[in-house]
Amino acid sequence: MQPDEIARIHEEALAEAREADSADALEAVRLKYLSRKGLVQDIMASLKTAAPADRPAIGQAANRLRAELLDAVNRRREKLAEAAETSGPAFDITLPGRWPGLGSIHPVSGMIAQCADIFRSMGFTVADGPDIETAFHNFDALNHPPGHPARDPRDTFYLEDGTLLRTHTSPVQVRYMQAHPPPVRIIAPGRTYRRDTPDATHSSNFHQIEGLYVADRVSLADLKGDLTYFASQLLGARVQVRFRPHFFPFTEPSVEVDFSCHVCGGQGCRVCKQSGWIEIGGAGMVDPNVYTAVGYDPEAVTGYAFGLGVERMAMIFHGIPDIRLLYENDVRFLAQF
Ligand code: FA5
Numbered sequence: 316m317q318p319d320e321i322a323r324i325h326e327e328a329l330a331e332a333r334e335a336d337s338a339d340a341l342e343a344v345r346l347k348y349l350s351r352k353g354l355v356q357d358i359m360a361s362l363k364t365a366a367p368a369d370r371p372a373i374g375q376a377a378n379r380l381r382a383e384l385l386d387a388v389n390r391r392r393e394k395l396a397e398a399a400e401t402s403g404p405a406f407d408i409t410l411p412g413r414w415p416g417l418g419s420i421h422p423v424s425g426m427i428a429q430c431a432d433i434f435r436s437m438g439f440t441v442a443d444g445p446d447i448e449t450a451f452h453n454f455d456a457l458n459h460p461p462g463h464p465a466r467d468p469r470d471t472f473y474l475e476d477g478t479l480l481r482t483h484t485s486p487v488q489v490r491y492m493q494a495h496p497p498p499v500r501i502i503a504p505g506r507t508y509r510r511d512t513p514d515a516t517h518s519s520n521f522h523q524i525e526g527l528y529v530a531d532r533v534s535l536a537d538l539k540g541d542l543t544y545f546a547s548q549l550l551g552a553r554v555q556v557r558f559r560p561h562f563f564p565f566t567e568p569s570v571e572v573d574f575s576c577h578v579c580g581g582q583g584c585r586v587c588k589q590s591g592w593i594e595i596g597g598a599g600m601v602d603p604n605v606y607t608a609v610g611y612d613p614e615a616v617t618g619y620a621f622g623l624g625v626e627r628m629a630m631i632f633h634g635i636p637d638i639r640l641l642y643e644n645d646v647r648f649l650a651q652f
Contacts, residue, residue, distance in 0.1 A: 321373065322376070328384045338392065341395065355380055358373065419650055419651075421652070422629045430549065440500065442502070443487070444503060444505065448480070450478075453471075453482060457485055457608075458605055459565075460564070465482060470510050472510065481506075481508065484505050484523040484524065488503075492606075492610075493609045497615075497616045499527055503526075504524045504525075505523065506522055507523050516638055521626050523625060524622070525621070526620060527601070527618065527620045530618065532617060534600075534617070554577060557592060558572060561599075565604075566598065570599055571598075572597070574628075576631060577632060577634070578631060586631065586635075593627055593630070595624055597622050599619065600617065600618070600620075601617075601618045601620050626638050633652065
């Protein structure tokens with residue numbers, strides 16, 4: 316190959332490398348000139364047939380072409396990469412963003428928040444207590460005699476050290492009165508645990524809202540009035556509240572509290588098992604023995620206490636027919652709230 320032809324190839328190769336407008340086009344230029352079957356290789360092959368005097372010049376021209384072209388290809392590659400980073404089509408700012416979706420508030424948490432708002436408006440503050448309790452706070456101080464059936468390991472989850480998972484939120488009453496002199500007006504929402512067999516209205520892990528109002532002249536009429544007012548705030552003025560005589564070791568007298576079924580308006584349906592009523596909680600006037608256990612003077616104070624089932628209230632509020640739906644974590648169910 317003649318030197319002037321090599322010079323022409325040299326110029327063309329550098330121009331093509333400079334003008335390549337994509338990584339693919341640049342690779343094509345590299346292959347055309349620098350690969351094993353490329354034009355630089357053709358120049359080298361022509362050495363064999365060239366006049367011996369021309370050979371050094373041809374060899375040097377080919378080497379210069381290879382070095383300069385390699386350099387030009389590398390520089391062009393960097394330029395193209397830079398341009399792709401700053402203005403390439405990888406990021407289209409006109410596309411709508413991806414919506415990761417928001418979680419929803421669990422109906423049990425929502426019910427606790429709703430109840431707490433109502434009780435706060437009635438002058439209650441919110442107190443708290445541990446899930447792992449001593450037998451003293453869960454039973455003894457609440458006037459449970461030694462052989463009381465609720466203490467049985469078949470009903471209560473005991474830990475190895477003799478502590479237990481609280482079976483109700485009532486031990487918070489004990490802790491709060493031990494730490495605060497009267498008057499007291501608190502609610503205590505929280506988890507509770509029992510070895511109950513799960514069914515449509517029972518779970519072995521559920522929630523209660525404890526209430527305690529202790530002052531100097533609190534009566535059963537206050538308890539009935541306050542819980543009836545609470546029910547009307549939660550479920551509307553049409554809800555009816557029923558108090559049935561009952562027994563709890565820590566209240567005297569004691570009642571069970573039913574709300575008329577919000578789902579059927581009291582006519583009878585699946586949720587209320589056709590009765591028109593749903594048992595929501597237990598309540599009563601605090602037993603004098605409890606005051607003695609916490610260091611209050613039973614002659615100086617009177618008070619009421621209640622414990623409401625949160626899941627039961629969520630069920631009638633939302634028309635949920637089975638408590639287990641609240642614990643299956645099916646997102647299709649939970650997303651409705
Ligand atoms: C009590 O737990 C008493 N501590 C309530 C109380 C407090 C009485 C203060 C007097 C003074 P009881 O075991 O009835 O009472 O439970 C109260 C409510 O918790 C029930 O009415 C029901 O709504 C709910 N509950 C009880 N067991 C379960 C369960 N296994 N699953 C779901 N909810 C339950």
